[in-house]
Amino acid sequence: DQQVKQNSPSLSVQEGRISILNCDYTNSMFDYFLWYKKYPAEGPTFLISISSIKDKNEDGRFTVFLNKSAKHLSLHIVPSQPGDSAVYFCAAQAQNSGGSNYKLTFGKGTLLTVNP
Amino acid sequence: GAVVSQHPSRVICKSGTSVKIECRSLDFQATTMFWYRQFPKQSLMLMATSNEGSKATYEQGVEKDKFLINHASLTLSTLTVTSAHPEDSSFYICSANQAVHEQYFGPGTRLTVT
Numbered sequence: 001d002q003q004v005k006q007n008s009p010s011l012s013v014q015e016g017r018i019s020i021l022n023c024d025y026t027n028s029m030f031d032y033f034l035w036y037k038k039y040p041a042e043g044p045t046f047l048i049s050i051s052s053i054k055d056k057n058e059d060g061r062f063t064v065f066l067n068k069s070a071k072h073l074s075l076h077i078v079p080s081q082p083g084d085s086a087v088y089f090c091a092a093q094a095q096n097s098g099g100s101n102y103k104l105t106f107g108k109g110t111l112l113t114v115n116p
Numbered sequence: 117g118a119v120v121s122q123h124p125s126r127v128i129c130k131s132g133t134s135v136k137i138e139c140r141s142l143d144f145q146a147t148t149m150f151w152y153r154q155f156p157k158q159s160l161m162l163m164a165t166s167n168e169g170s171k172a173t174y175e176q177g178v179e180k181d182k183f184l185i186n187h188a189s190l191t192l193s194t195l196t197v198t199s200a201h202p203e204d205s206s207f208y209i210c211s212a213n214q215a216v217h218e219q220y221f222g223p224g225t226r227l228t229v230t
Binding site for chain 2: 108
């Protein structure tokens with residue numbers, strides 16, 4: 001039972017255009033969401049996050065939108081650059097995670113390719 | 117910024133042997149560290165949560181006797197894969213919590229069991 005879903009395994013966009021990566025979740029206990037960027041054979045790098053009390057968070061070219069009622073979030077990258085090409089993981093966290101404090105539940109990732 | 121290191125970055129071992137992977141938080145203290153496993157083109161799967169000074173909490177389906185976790189200090193957690201088999205070959209990644217929501221990942225360890 002996958003609690004965090006990234007239904008698009010890959011996305012290809014042109015340099016300068018907007019990249020939109022989507023993520024859905026099923027667990028209503030999740031109250032904090034994060035996006036990570038990952039290159040092959042490396043650990044994930046934190047990009048941006050959003051608390052469930054907000055619906056938008058912006059950091060430079062990256063904006064994350066959260067629609068709690070739809071249990072959906074998206075990451076917008078604009079303008080996209082070739083260096084953004086990587087796998088992007090959506091992750092969710094529940095403050096009350098029982099014995100596993102603050103553990104993250106990851107989606108399967110979306111491979112973004114930004115073409116020059 | 118917060119830095120997490122892992123050692124070794126890659127290791128090849130023979131079936132039946134044990135392998136230890138170290139995870140260190142270099143510039144902060146981490147009461148909680150996490151161990152993940154990633155198969156090719158798959159998501160990161162949480163294996164266990166490691167709390168300093170106490171027993172690790174394992175996720176369902178993860179054999180605690182096979183994947184031994186020790187969190188002896190606030191900056192070091194180790195994962196030992198005991199009696200490794202080829203199916204244990206994978207990419208193992210650790211992370212450390214600096215604050216409630218701030219989780220920093222190590223660069224990962226590629227384990228190949230022959």
